[in-house]
Amino acid sequence: MLSQQSATTVRATLPAVGAALGTITERFYAGLFAAHPALLRDLFNRGNQAAGTQRQALAGSIAAFATHLLDHPEQRPDAMLHRIAHKHASLGVTPEQYGIVHEHLFAAIADVLGDAVTPEVAAAWDEVYWLMANALIAVEKRLGEERGGPAWRPWEVVERVAETPDVATFRLRPADGGPVREFLAGQYVSVRVALPDGARQIRQYSLSGAPGPALRQISVKRVRGGGAPDGEVSHHLHARVEVGDVLELSEPYGDLVLDAGLDTPLLLASAGIGITPITAMLAHLADSGHRAPVTVVHGDRSPGTHALRTDHETYAAKLPDSAVHLWYEQDAPAGTRSGLVDLADVPLAPTTRAYLCGPLPFMRAVRSQLIAKGVAPADLHYEVFGPDLWLAGQA
Template structure:
């Protein structure tokens, strides 16, 4: 918790610091990458830097963490921290890198706020930073220990053993460890980070959900090609260059949006490529012979754009208490409704736990409709591909 000395200072300055966090984050990243260009080349997502998502996510996370310390001084916002820690661990972030971030972040704060950063203000916000950083370092250390690797050493070479074109812009890749061993366990809903070397020598990293159930000797990821450079540089490289027999670097599985134990009812709601973690969950439920009530919602542009469409039908059909509800923006598709997904039309069972994955507007709409319909906020969970711009939402 914050010290007695820091609490009133953070409370008084949070509006000013919060309002300036966007500019602070922009100057922070510019200064850090100027001093340490290898971090942008080989660790940070150049696409998220170019479109500003990473800056907005950093600003949002710091403001949300500080606000949580003030609102609930005796508790820690573990849901938010866990999501960030899993993302960091999948990238191989180390504790030493938090010192680098601290140096350049506080230089940016002073640069933006100037004389407003008195010694008391600097000390209070230093305390906020290290409370957050040390909590993340501890969580990430636990994740590294759980999978039995040294700090940051999360990647291994994996061979592509199958490649399948799912739609015009979506391809799935089946992977196995290059040493011939089984791929290893994971929890349905988790993702891996894939690192590839690009033509300019950068080794960029992107995260992809594991789209088939655990328990097999191989893993599968499904990659949607993203247009634009640098936003789509890794997905484009995989689509254009990754072939059967090639080796790529893949992290251990991470992610906290995972299938819960028990027999309670589930709602799995996705849009577009957000279906991939749901496929792993459904595959696991079908493979284990689950009788849980499972309501599956998926929205897409058209049947032709819906990756793994036939597989989704097959998996839901294999569940004795499963039901599938499809919406396609393109009208006229059989067994689907036109337009955008509307969960208010569904008769959801009491006590349902909801899992959402897809574009942020889709998840905001579905979450809002679920809460309005009486689903508890704590029962609605989500996964964001890329920086989490929704840190204020309960999960």
Template structure:
């Protein structure tokens, strides 16, 4: 809990910090990467840095955390902290990296806000930072402890199968190269994949596990990102171009807090684009456990040809006792689904439904709003956010 004195100071200065977030973030990353170039090479997403989309992520998360502390002092933002902790654990973030971030972040704040950063203001925001950092360190320690290695659990996996799902999505099926046991996971979780690129950089990306627990293999779906003239997509393009059957990948232990609950309640699974992958894992799990309550499947995509894992979507839904499938396509929808963007206005949603969402943030916000309008409780709507938008999805 933030001290009373710091609460007043943070409340008074929060508007100025929020207004300057963009400049603070830019100065922060410039200073951090100048002092620690290895972090950009081997930890941070170079594509997101080059495009600018990640510039506000860290500073923005601290501002969001600070806003929560002053607006709801008796309620810890556990959802936000859990999401960030799982992401950090999947990257192998260590406690000793937090002081490094602190040093460069506060140097950027002082540089941008100048004389407004009095000793009192600096102390208040220092308290905010370490409240958040220590909460994350504790959560990440518990996550690491769940995996015997006490770290992110990096291991070498062999690709035993590759399926071209669409022109831009390949599904890689993997087994541990050492022949050891597969780590347990829950439907909806993801793994990090670390690749060494031609320039020596070791870049990391997260991919959802597209299959139910218990399989002798693990499967991920990788969408090729086609952004010409930018390093964005360099990992997905590397995997598509250079990794086939017999190849190996460095893969982390499974993480992620968007997981299918053990429930007898009705379930709704909504996805868009490559967000389908964790929904497939959940749908298969429901089918394997003989779920009896209604299951509603919602998916939106550019076209049927772009709909990865569509055959699995339909096959697992067909195995359920009570299921309804609703597909929307922006083009070529005739005979395959509805035309246009996902619209749940005419989709029946059973009372007591638990909903799980994965896809672009605008899609999830729109679906969430419609579900709330249909009477689904906010606490029963769960969603996964990848990339720098993670801290934005707090409502």
């Protein structure tokens, strides 16, 4: 809980701080990476830094957390904190790094806002930062303890499958021959690779196969920049990683998972590469004998870009009460629909629990359609790829 004195100061200064957050975070990252270049080389996503999306995410998280503290002084935004904590834990973020971030963030605030940062203002925003940081540190510590074992483990590629021209599936087993911890459908792993320039970059990929004791499976889309830099890690995996090669993987993390023992109607909706966690969920439902209705919705550019389609439809067909609805923007074959996903004539019970994964515009559109059909906002769950975690709350 934010102290009353700090709450008054934060409320008065939030408009000014919020308006300057873009400049503050830009100066923050410049100072951070000048002092600690290894963080950019080996922890932060260089592509997101180049595109500016990481700066937007940090600014959004600070503003959203401060606003929540003011609007709901008796509550913490635990759902948002847990989602970020899962991401941080999978990356190996340490408590000490929060101190480094604090040093450079507050130096940037003072640099940008100048004399407006009085001792009272600095103390109030310092309280906001450490309320957020300490909450994340505690959750990340618990998550790490629950998983045990080393943070990074070598995994050997035992099979590689070309799903589409730009999506490849990699199946892996532990290179050390040890046991494989089970995961929950919808979770992801971090993958760390050594790039030609010596950087060890990390990306997170949803586990796209059924939870099981033997293998891990990820399906990776090659990120084409379209004017921006191409995805470093996705291109490395597509161009350089073959059967017999070894990758470093984290333990599974992620809180967008199916509730155990769920017997309510479900909607599993995806677009593009968002199909990866949804396929794992379908596999789990098929393997566990789920009997309640399941509606499967997917949108893609064309049938040729629809990765994992065979798995998608095969698992759905194993369910006793399922319906599959597919939309394609181009070349839609018979039995599918043209254009973007539109749920207007898709029958759904108001008690449906929905799981969504895909680009933010897709999830915003589907969320609005579901609410219009009477589905409760509390029953809408979604995963966001990239540094847009706090924007998910506005989907």
